[in-house]
Amino acid sequence: MTNVITDEKQDVLILGGGLAGLVAAVEAASAGAKVTVLDKMPPMRGKRIDKLYAPGGAANDTYRAGGGGLARFALEGPIDELLERHRERGWGRVDLELMRAHLERVDNYCRWLRDDLKMPYDSKWNRVLGRGPAICPFFYGVCEQKGVRFLFETKALKFLTEGPRVTGARARNRQGEFDFKARAVILATGSFTGNQEMMLKWVGPEITYLPLITGSTHNTGDGLIMAAELGARMDNLSVCHVRTTDKLLGEGPSRHMVNLYHLGIYINRNCQRFIDEGVADSDAIANAIVYQPGNEAALIFDDKARAMHPEEFDSYPGKEEAILTAGALEELALRIRVDPAGLKKTIAGYNSRVSDGKAPDLPVPRTKHALAIEKPPFYAVYPVWPGLNHPLGGLKIDTRTRVLNLENEAIPGLYAAGSIVNWAFGRPYELAGVKTYKGSYHAGSSSGLATALTFGRMAGQYAAGSE
Numbered sequence: 001m002t003n004v005i006t007d008e009k010q011d012v013l014i015l016g017g018g019l020a021g022l023v024a025a026v027e028a029a030s031a032g033a034k035v036t037v038l039d040k041m042p043p044m045r046g047k048r049i050d051k052l053y054a055p056g057g058a059a060n061d062t063y064r065a066g067g068g069g070l071a072r073f074a075l076e077g078p079i080d081e082l083l084e085r086h087r088e089r090g091w092g093r094v095d096l097e098l099m100r101a102h103l104e105r106v107d108n109y110c111r112w113l114r115d116d117l118k119m120p121y122d123s124k125w126n127r128v129l130g131r132g133p134a135i136c137p138f139f140y141g142v143c144e145q146k147g148v149r150f151l152f153e154t155k156a157l158k159f160l161t162e163g164p165r166v167t168g169a170r171a172r173n174r175q176g177e178f179d180f181k182a183r184a185v186i187l188a189t190g191s192f193t194g195n196q197e198m199m200l201k202w203v204g205p206e207i208t209y210l211p212l213i214t215g216s217t218h219n220t221g222d223g224l225i226m227a228a229e230l231g232a233r234m235d236n237l238s239v240c241h242v243r244t245t246d247k248l249l250g251e252g253p254s255r256h257m258v259n260l261y262h263l264g265i266y267i268n269r270n271c272q273r274f275i276d277e278g279v280a281d282s283d284a285i286a287n288a289i290v291y292q293p294g295n296e297a298a299l300i301f302d303d304k305a306r307a308m309h310p311e312e313f314d315s316y317p318g319k320e321e322a323i324l325t326a327g328a329l330e331e332l333a334l335r336i337r338v339d340p341a342g343l344k345k346t347i348a349g350y351n352s353r354v355s356d357g358k359a360p361d362l363p364v365p366r367t368k369h370a371l372a373i374e375k376p377p378f379y380a381v382y383p384v385w386p387g388l389n390h391p392l393g394g395l396k397i398d399t400r401t402r403v404l405n406l407e408n409e410a411i412p413g414l415y416a417a418g419s420i421v422n423w424a425f426g427r428p429y430e431l432a433g434v435k436t437y438k439g440s441y442h443a444g445s446s447s448g449l450a451t452a453l454t455f456g457r458m459a460g461q462y463a464a465g466s467e
């Protein structure tokens with residue numbers, strides 16, 4: 001194989017052209033740097049977007065972050081309160097300095113997208129629109145205007161180094177292998193959702209084989225493997241985000257029936273309840289289902305509950321397929337493939353304990369929102385599955401987005417942003433008696449998109465200015 005060495009030295013070389021890499025490219029080019037972006041995939045345009053990402057077909061039609069909005073132009077509270085929430089939910093393992101750097105910028109950076117880059121903006125929801133990775137074509141346009149060079153279907157293989165300093169990367173495409181020399185390299189190759197070996201090693205078998213909701217199967221941890229060769233530090237690799245989904249691999253009942261689902265009960269294949277539905281959120285329920293037989297459950301409620309939130313029921317996406325209806329519990333049991341006598345017994349036992357919105361004295365007590373299930377027709381969202389969003393751990397960076405080594409020293413010339421970075425800021429923890437993996441994800445204004453935006457832009461700034 002020919003080994004061609006590029007003669008043109010770039011200022012900033014960006015590995016990975018997803019959201020973080022693209023935002024970094026815009027920023028670095030705006031600061032006057034000569035920028036090249038390598039991505040191992042073809043450009044993200046048109047139908048390719050659906051094919052390449054989330055084979056199950058994620059139902060997201062907006063590109064949201066931080067509990068609703070890439071970009072929502074308001075923090076979900078004062079920064080100190082948000083930091084405190086991250087500290088608590090991350091079990092003291094949150095990098096508060098890094099989180100502060102993110103929170104201090106995210107609102108302004110959203111405005112930058114809307115006001116400076118003229119990204120389409122939805123005033124109703126106060127957010128910038130785009131469907132999942134469909135946001136990429138918008139950034140391609142901005143990058144082209146700023147003279148950024150793209151090489152698609154070009155896979156980064158390893159870093160070039162001189163002593164401790166990263167001086168570029170070797171990459172391969174159909175034409176052969178190329179060495180790209182650069183003053184600074186930004187690693188933005190995403191997480192390791194698509195690398196089963198890494199998933200098994202770090203996250204475990206229970207999660208590895210779950211249906212994939214939003215992560216890309218093409219994010220195979222390449223950048224993490226490359227950085228590990230340089231002795232980069234990685235944190236919290238076992239943390240990941242799992243949430244409920246339905247047979248259509250949509251957003252699931254806990255997101256589309258935010259009030260209604262609290263009025264029903266979840267049962268497993270053995271007709272047993274397994275979680276306090278009154279307090280559990282989507283993620284806790286999903287993590288609990290991971291440990292149920294067959295990794296599936298049914299959410300059951302009656303017509304009284306439906307009538308309390310008819311709009312949630314009526315607008316549930318794909319409800320004809322995802323929600324089963326029956327005039328009697330025995331019939332519902334057959335439709336969800338459980339023992340009819342077992343279902344009747346569980347519901348009779350549950351109903352007999354319901355009083356004042358609680359159902360104590362049960363193997364799994366119910367502390368809130370309990371409603372007897374007695375008025376036909378009866379409904380079941382079935383199956384409800386846990387779906388994998390993506391791992392949340394990754395490279396340790398500092399507040400200048402420099403990648404740190406095991407001694408916590410910056411590796412000269414190397415920056416990182418996006419889901420390759422440990423922005424989960426936590427470790428597995430328990431909620432409603434269930435081991436939940438997400439750390440402080442969703443603890444406030446800090447989702448995947450929001451952090452890809454802030455750290456991507458910061459990486460572009462710092463890499464462009466690096467000596």
Ligand SMILES: Cc1cc2nc3c(=O)[nH]c(=O)nc-3n(C[C@H](O)[C@H](O)[C@H](O)COP(=O)(O)OP(=O)(O)OC[C@H]3O[C@@H](n4cnc5c(N)ncnc54)[C@H](O)[C@@H]3O)c2cc1C
Pocket residue numbers: 015016017018019020021038039040041053054058060062063064065066131132133154155156157188189190191213214215216218219220222223417418419420447448449450452
């Ligand atoms: C359909 C969908 C919906 C989503 N919805 C939401 C949401 O509502 N809210 C939210 O917060 N998050 C959401 N996410 C997650 C969010 O998109 C990610 O957290 C964010 O895009 C991460 O950005 P990134 O740049 O780090 O990674 P990515 O966007 O995954 O980009 C990584 C890039 O690196 C490239 N790459 C990988 N390896 C190599 C290599 N060796 N050489 C060269 N290139 C390489 C890949 O091809 C890819 O283009 C959604 C994701 C999807 C797919």
